[in-house]
Amino acid sequence: MKVVEAQAAVLSNYEVLQHLTQQKDRYKQRKRRGPPNLETVVRELIQYLQSHPNPLSQKPSTYTPNSISQLLERLSPYELSKGEVVMILNLRPASVAALNTVIEEMGERFSDEQQEEMVTIILEVLGQFEAAGPDANGNADDAAETGNVS
């Protein structure tokens, strides 16, 4: 084994999930399984990516293959670092407070209006959880169940 390039690219959670679900479908079509260690880690990772409050848990998904380029384009005036954009993609901060954890020294770099604008852009491009969804106790399962009944 030789490492040719330690970090050839950075992937967002959405791209990883995309790759893994495609791979799963491909295995299903050919009616075969991957090695057991692969099956385990893929199952656990998909479970992680699709559990609340991860934005990818939302169904139907608000992410599309275009989301990434669209977000990059619209956030480009703010000159965020690559890592910050990746975190925005992965966590989808829905408020200024949540954005504050992701962006370093946000108070000094951006005015209050700019912060609000960024949150709006994220909301428009990546969507958000429905307000009537999981309640404050985080009973995502309960909310989903009642949704099915009605």
Add this chain to the structure above:
Amino acid sequence: MFILTKFSDLVQISPEDFSKHSIVAIEDNINAKYANKVVQKIGLCISLYDVLWTSEGLIGHGTGLVNVNVEFRMIVFRPFKGEVMLGRIRSSTPSGIHLRTDFFDDIFIPYEELPQGAEYNHSEQIWIWNFDEERLFYDNHEMVRFQVIDEEWHDQTPAGPTQAEDTPAKTPYKIKGSMAAEGLGVCLWWDGA
């Protein structure tokens, strides 16, 4: 959280796999060797991403194995320093909080990285954050946001006869995190408001 790492490796396809297409045999071989395993200073390998190049298959003396040199890219779990991630509280001890994700268990938040006013409750065995006269609990299985601040690597290659037999194996890859900053900690505290 995830990166692509480019590896080159020798893949040996055994005769029972000759019925598979070679690309499928190579894919299975690589996944069996790498998936769910930690490569030192690289991270936790998840799955093969794509195969970039393969050599001709060569059969050596003595075995029926087909040897192929392959260059490929793996999806690797390796959060960068400063990255904010989601995790679940696994257990709490006076020295800090252990977190896990569904696929990765070795995340630790030392007590000095908890926000000011946090105290350990020995009878309940959980951490509590006293904030404006409110008591906020770090309950087990609660989803939390944390920031990666450091990583620790332990090579598990045997050290030879000098190594004592009963030394417990150290986890190969450990993440140290922080929940001190505003917006970090149990998700419900911040999202519910």
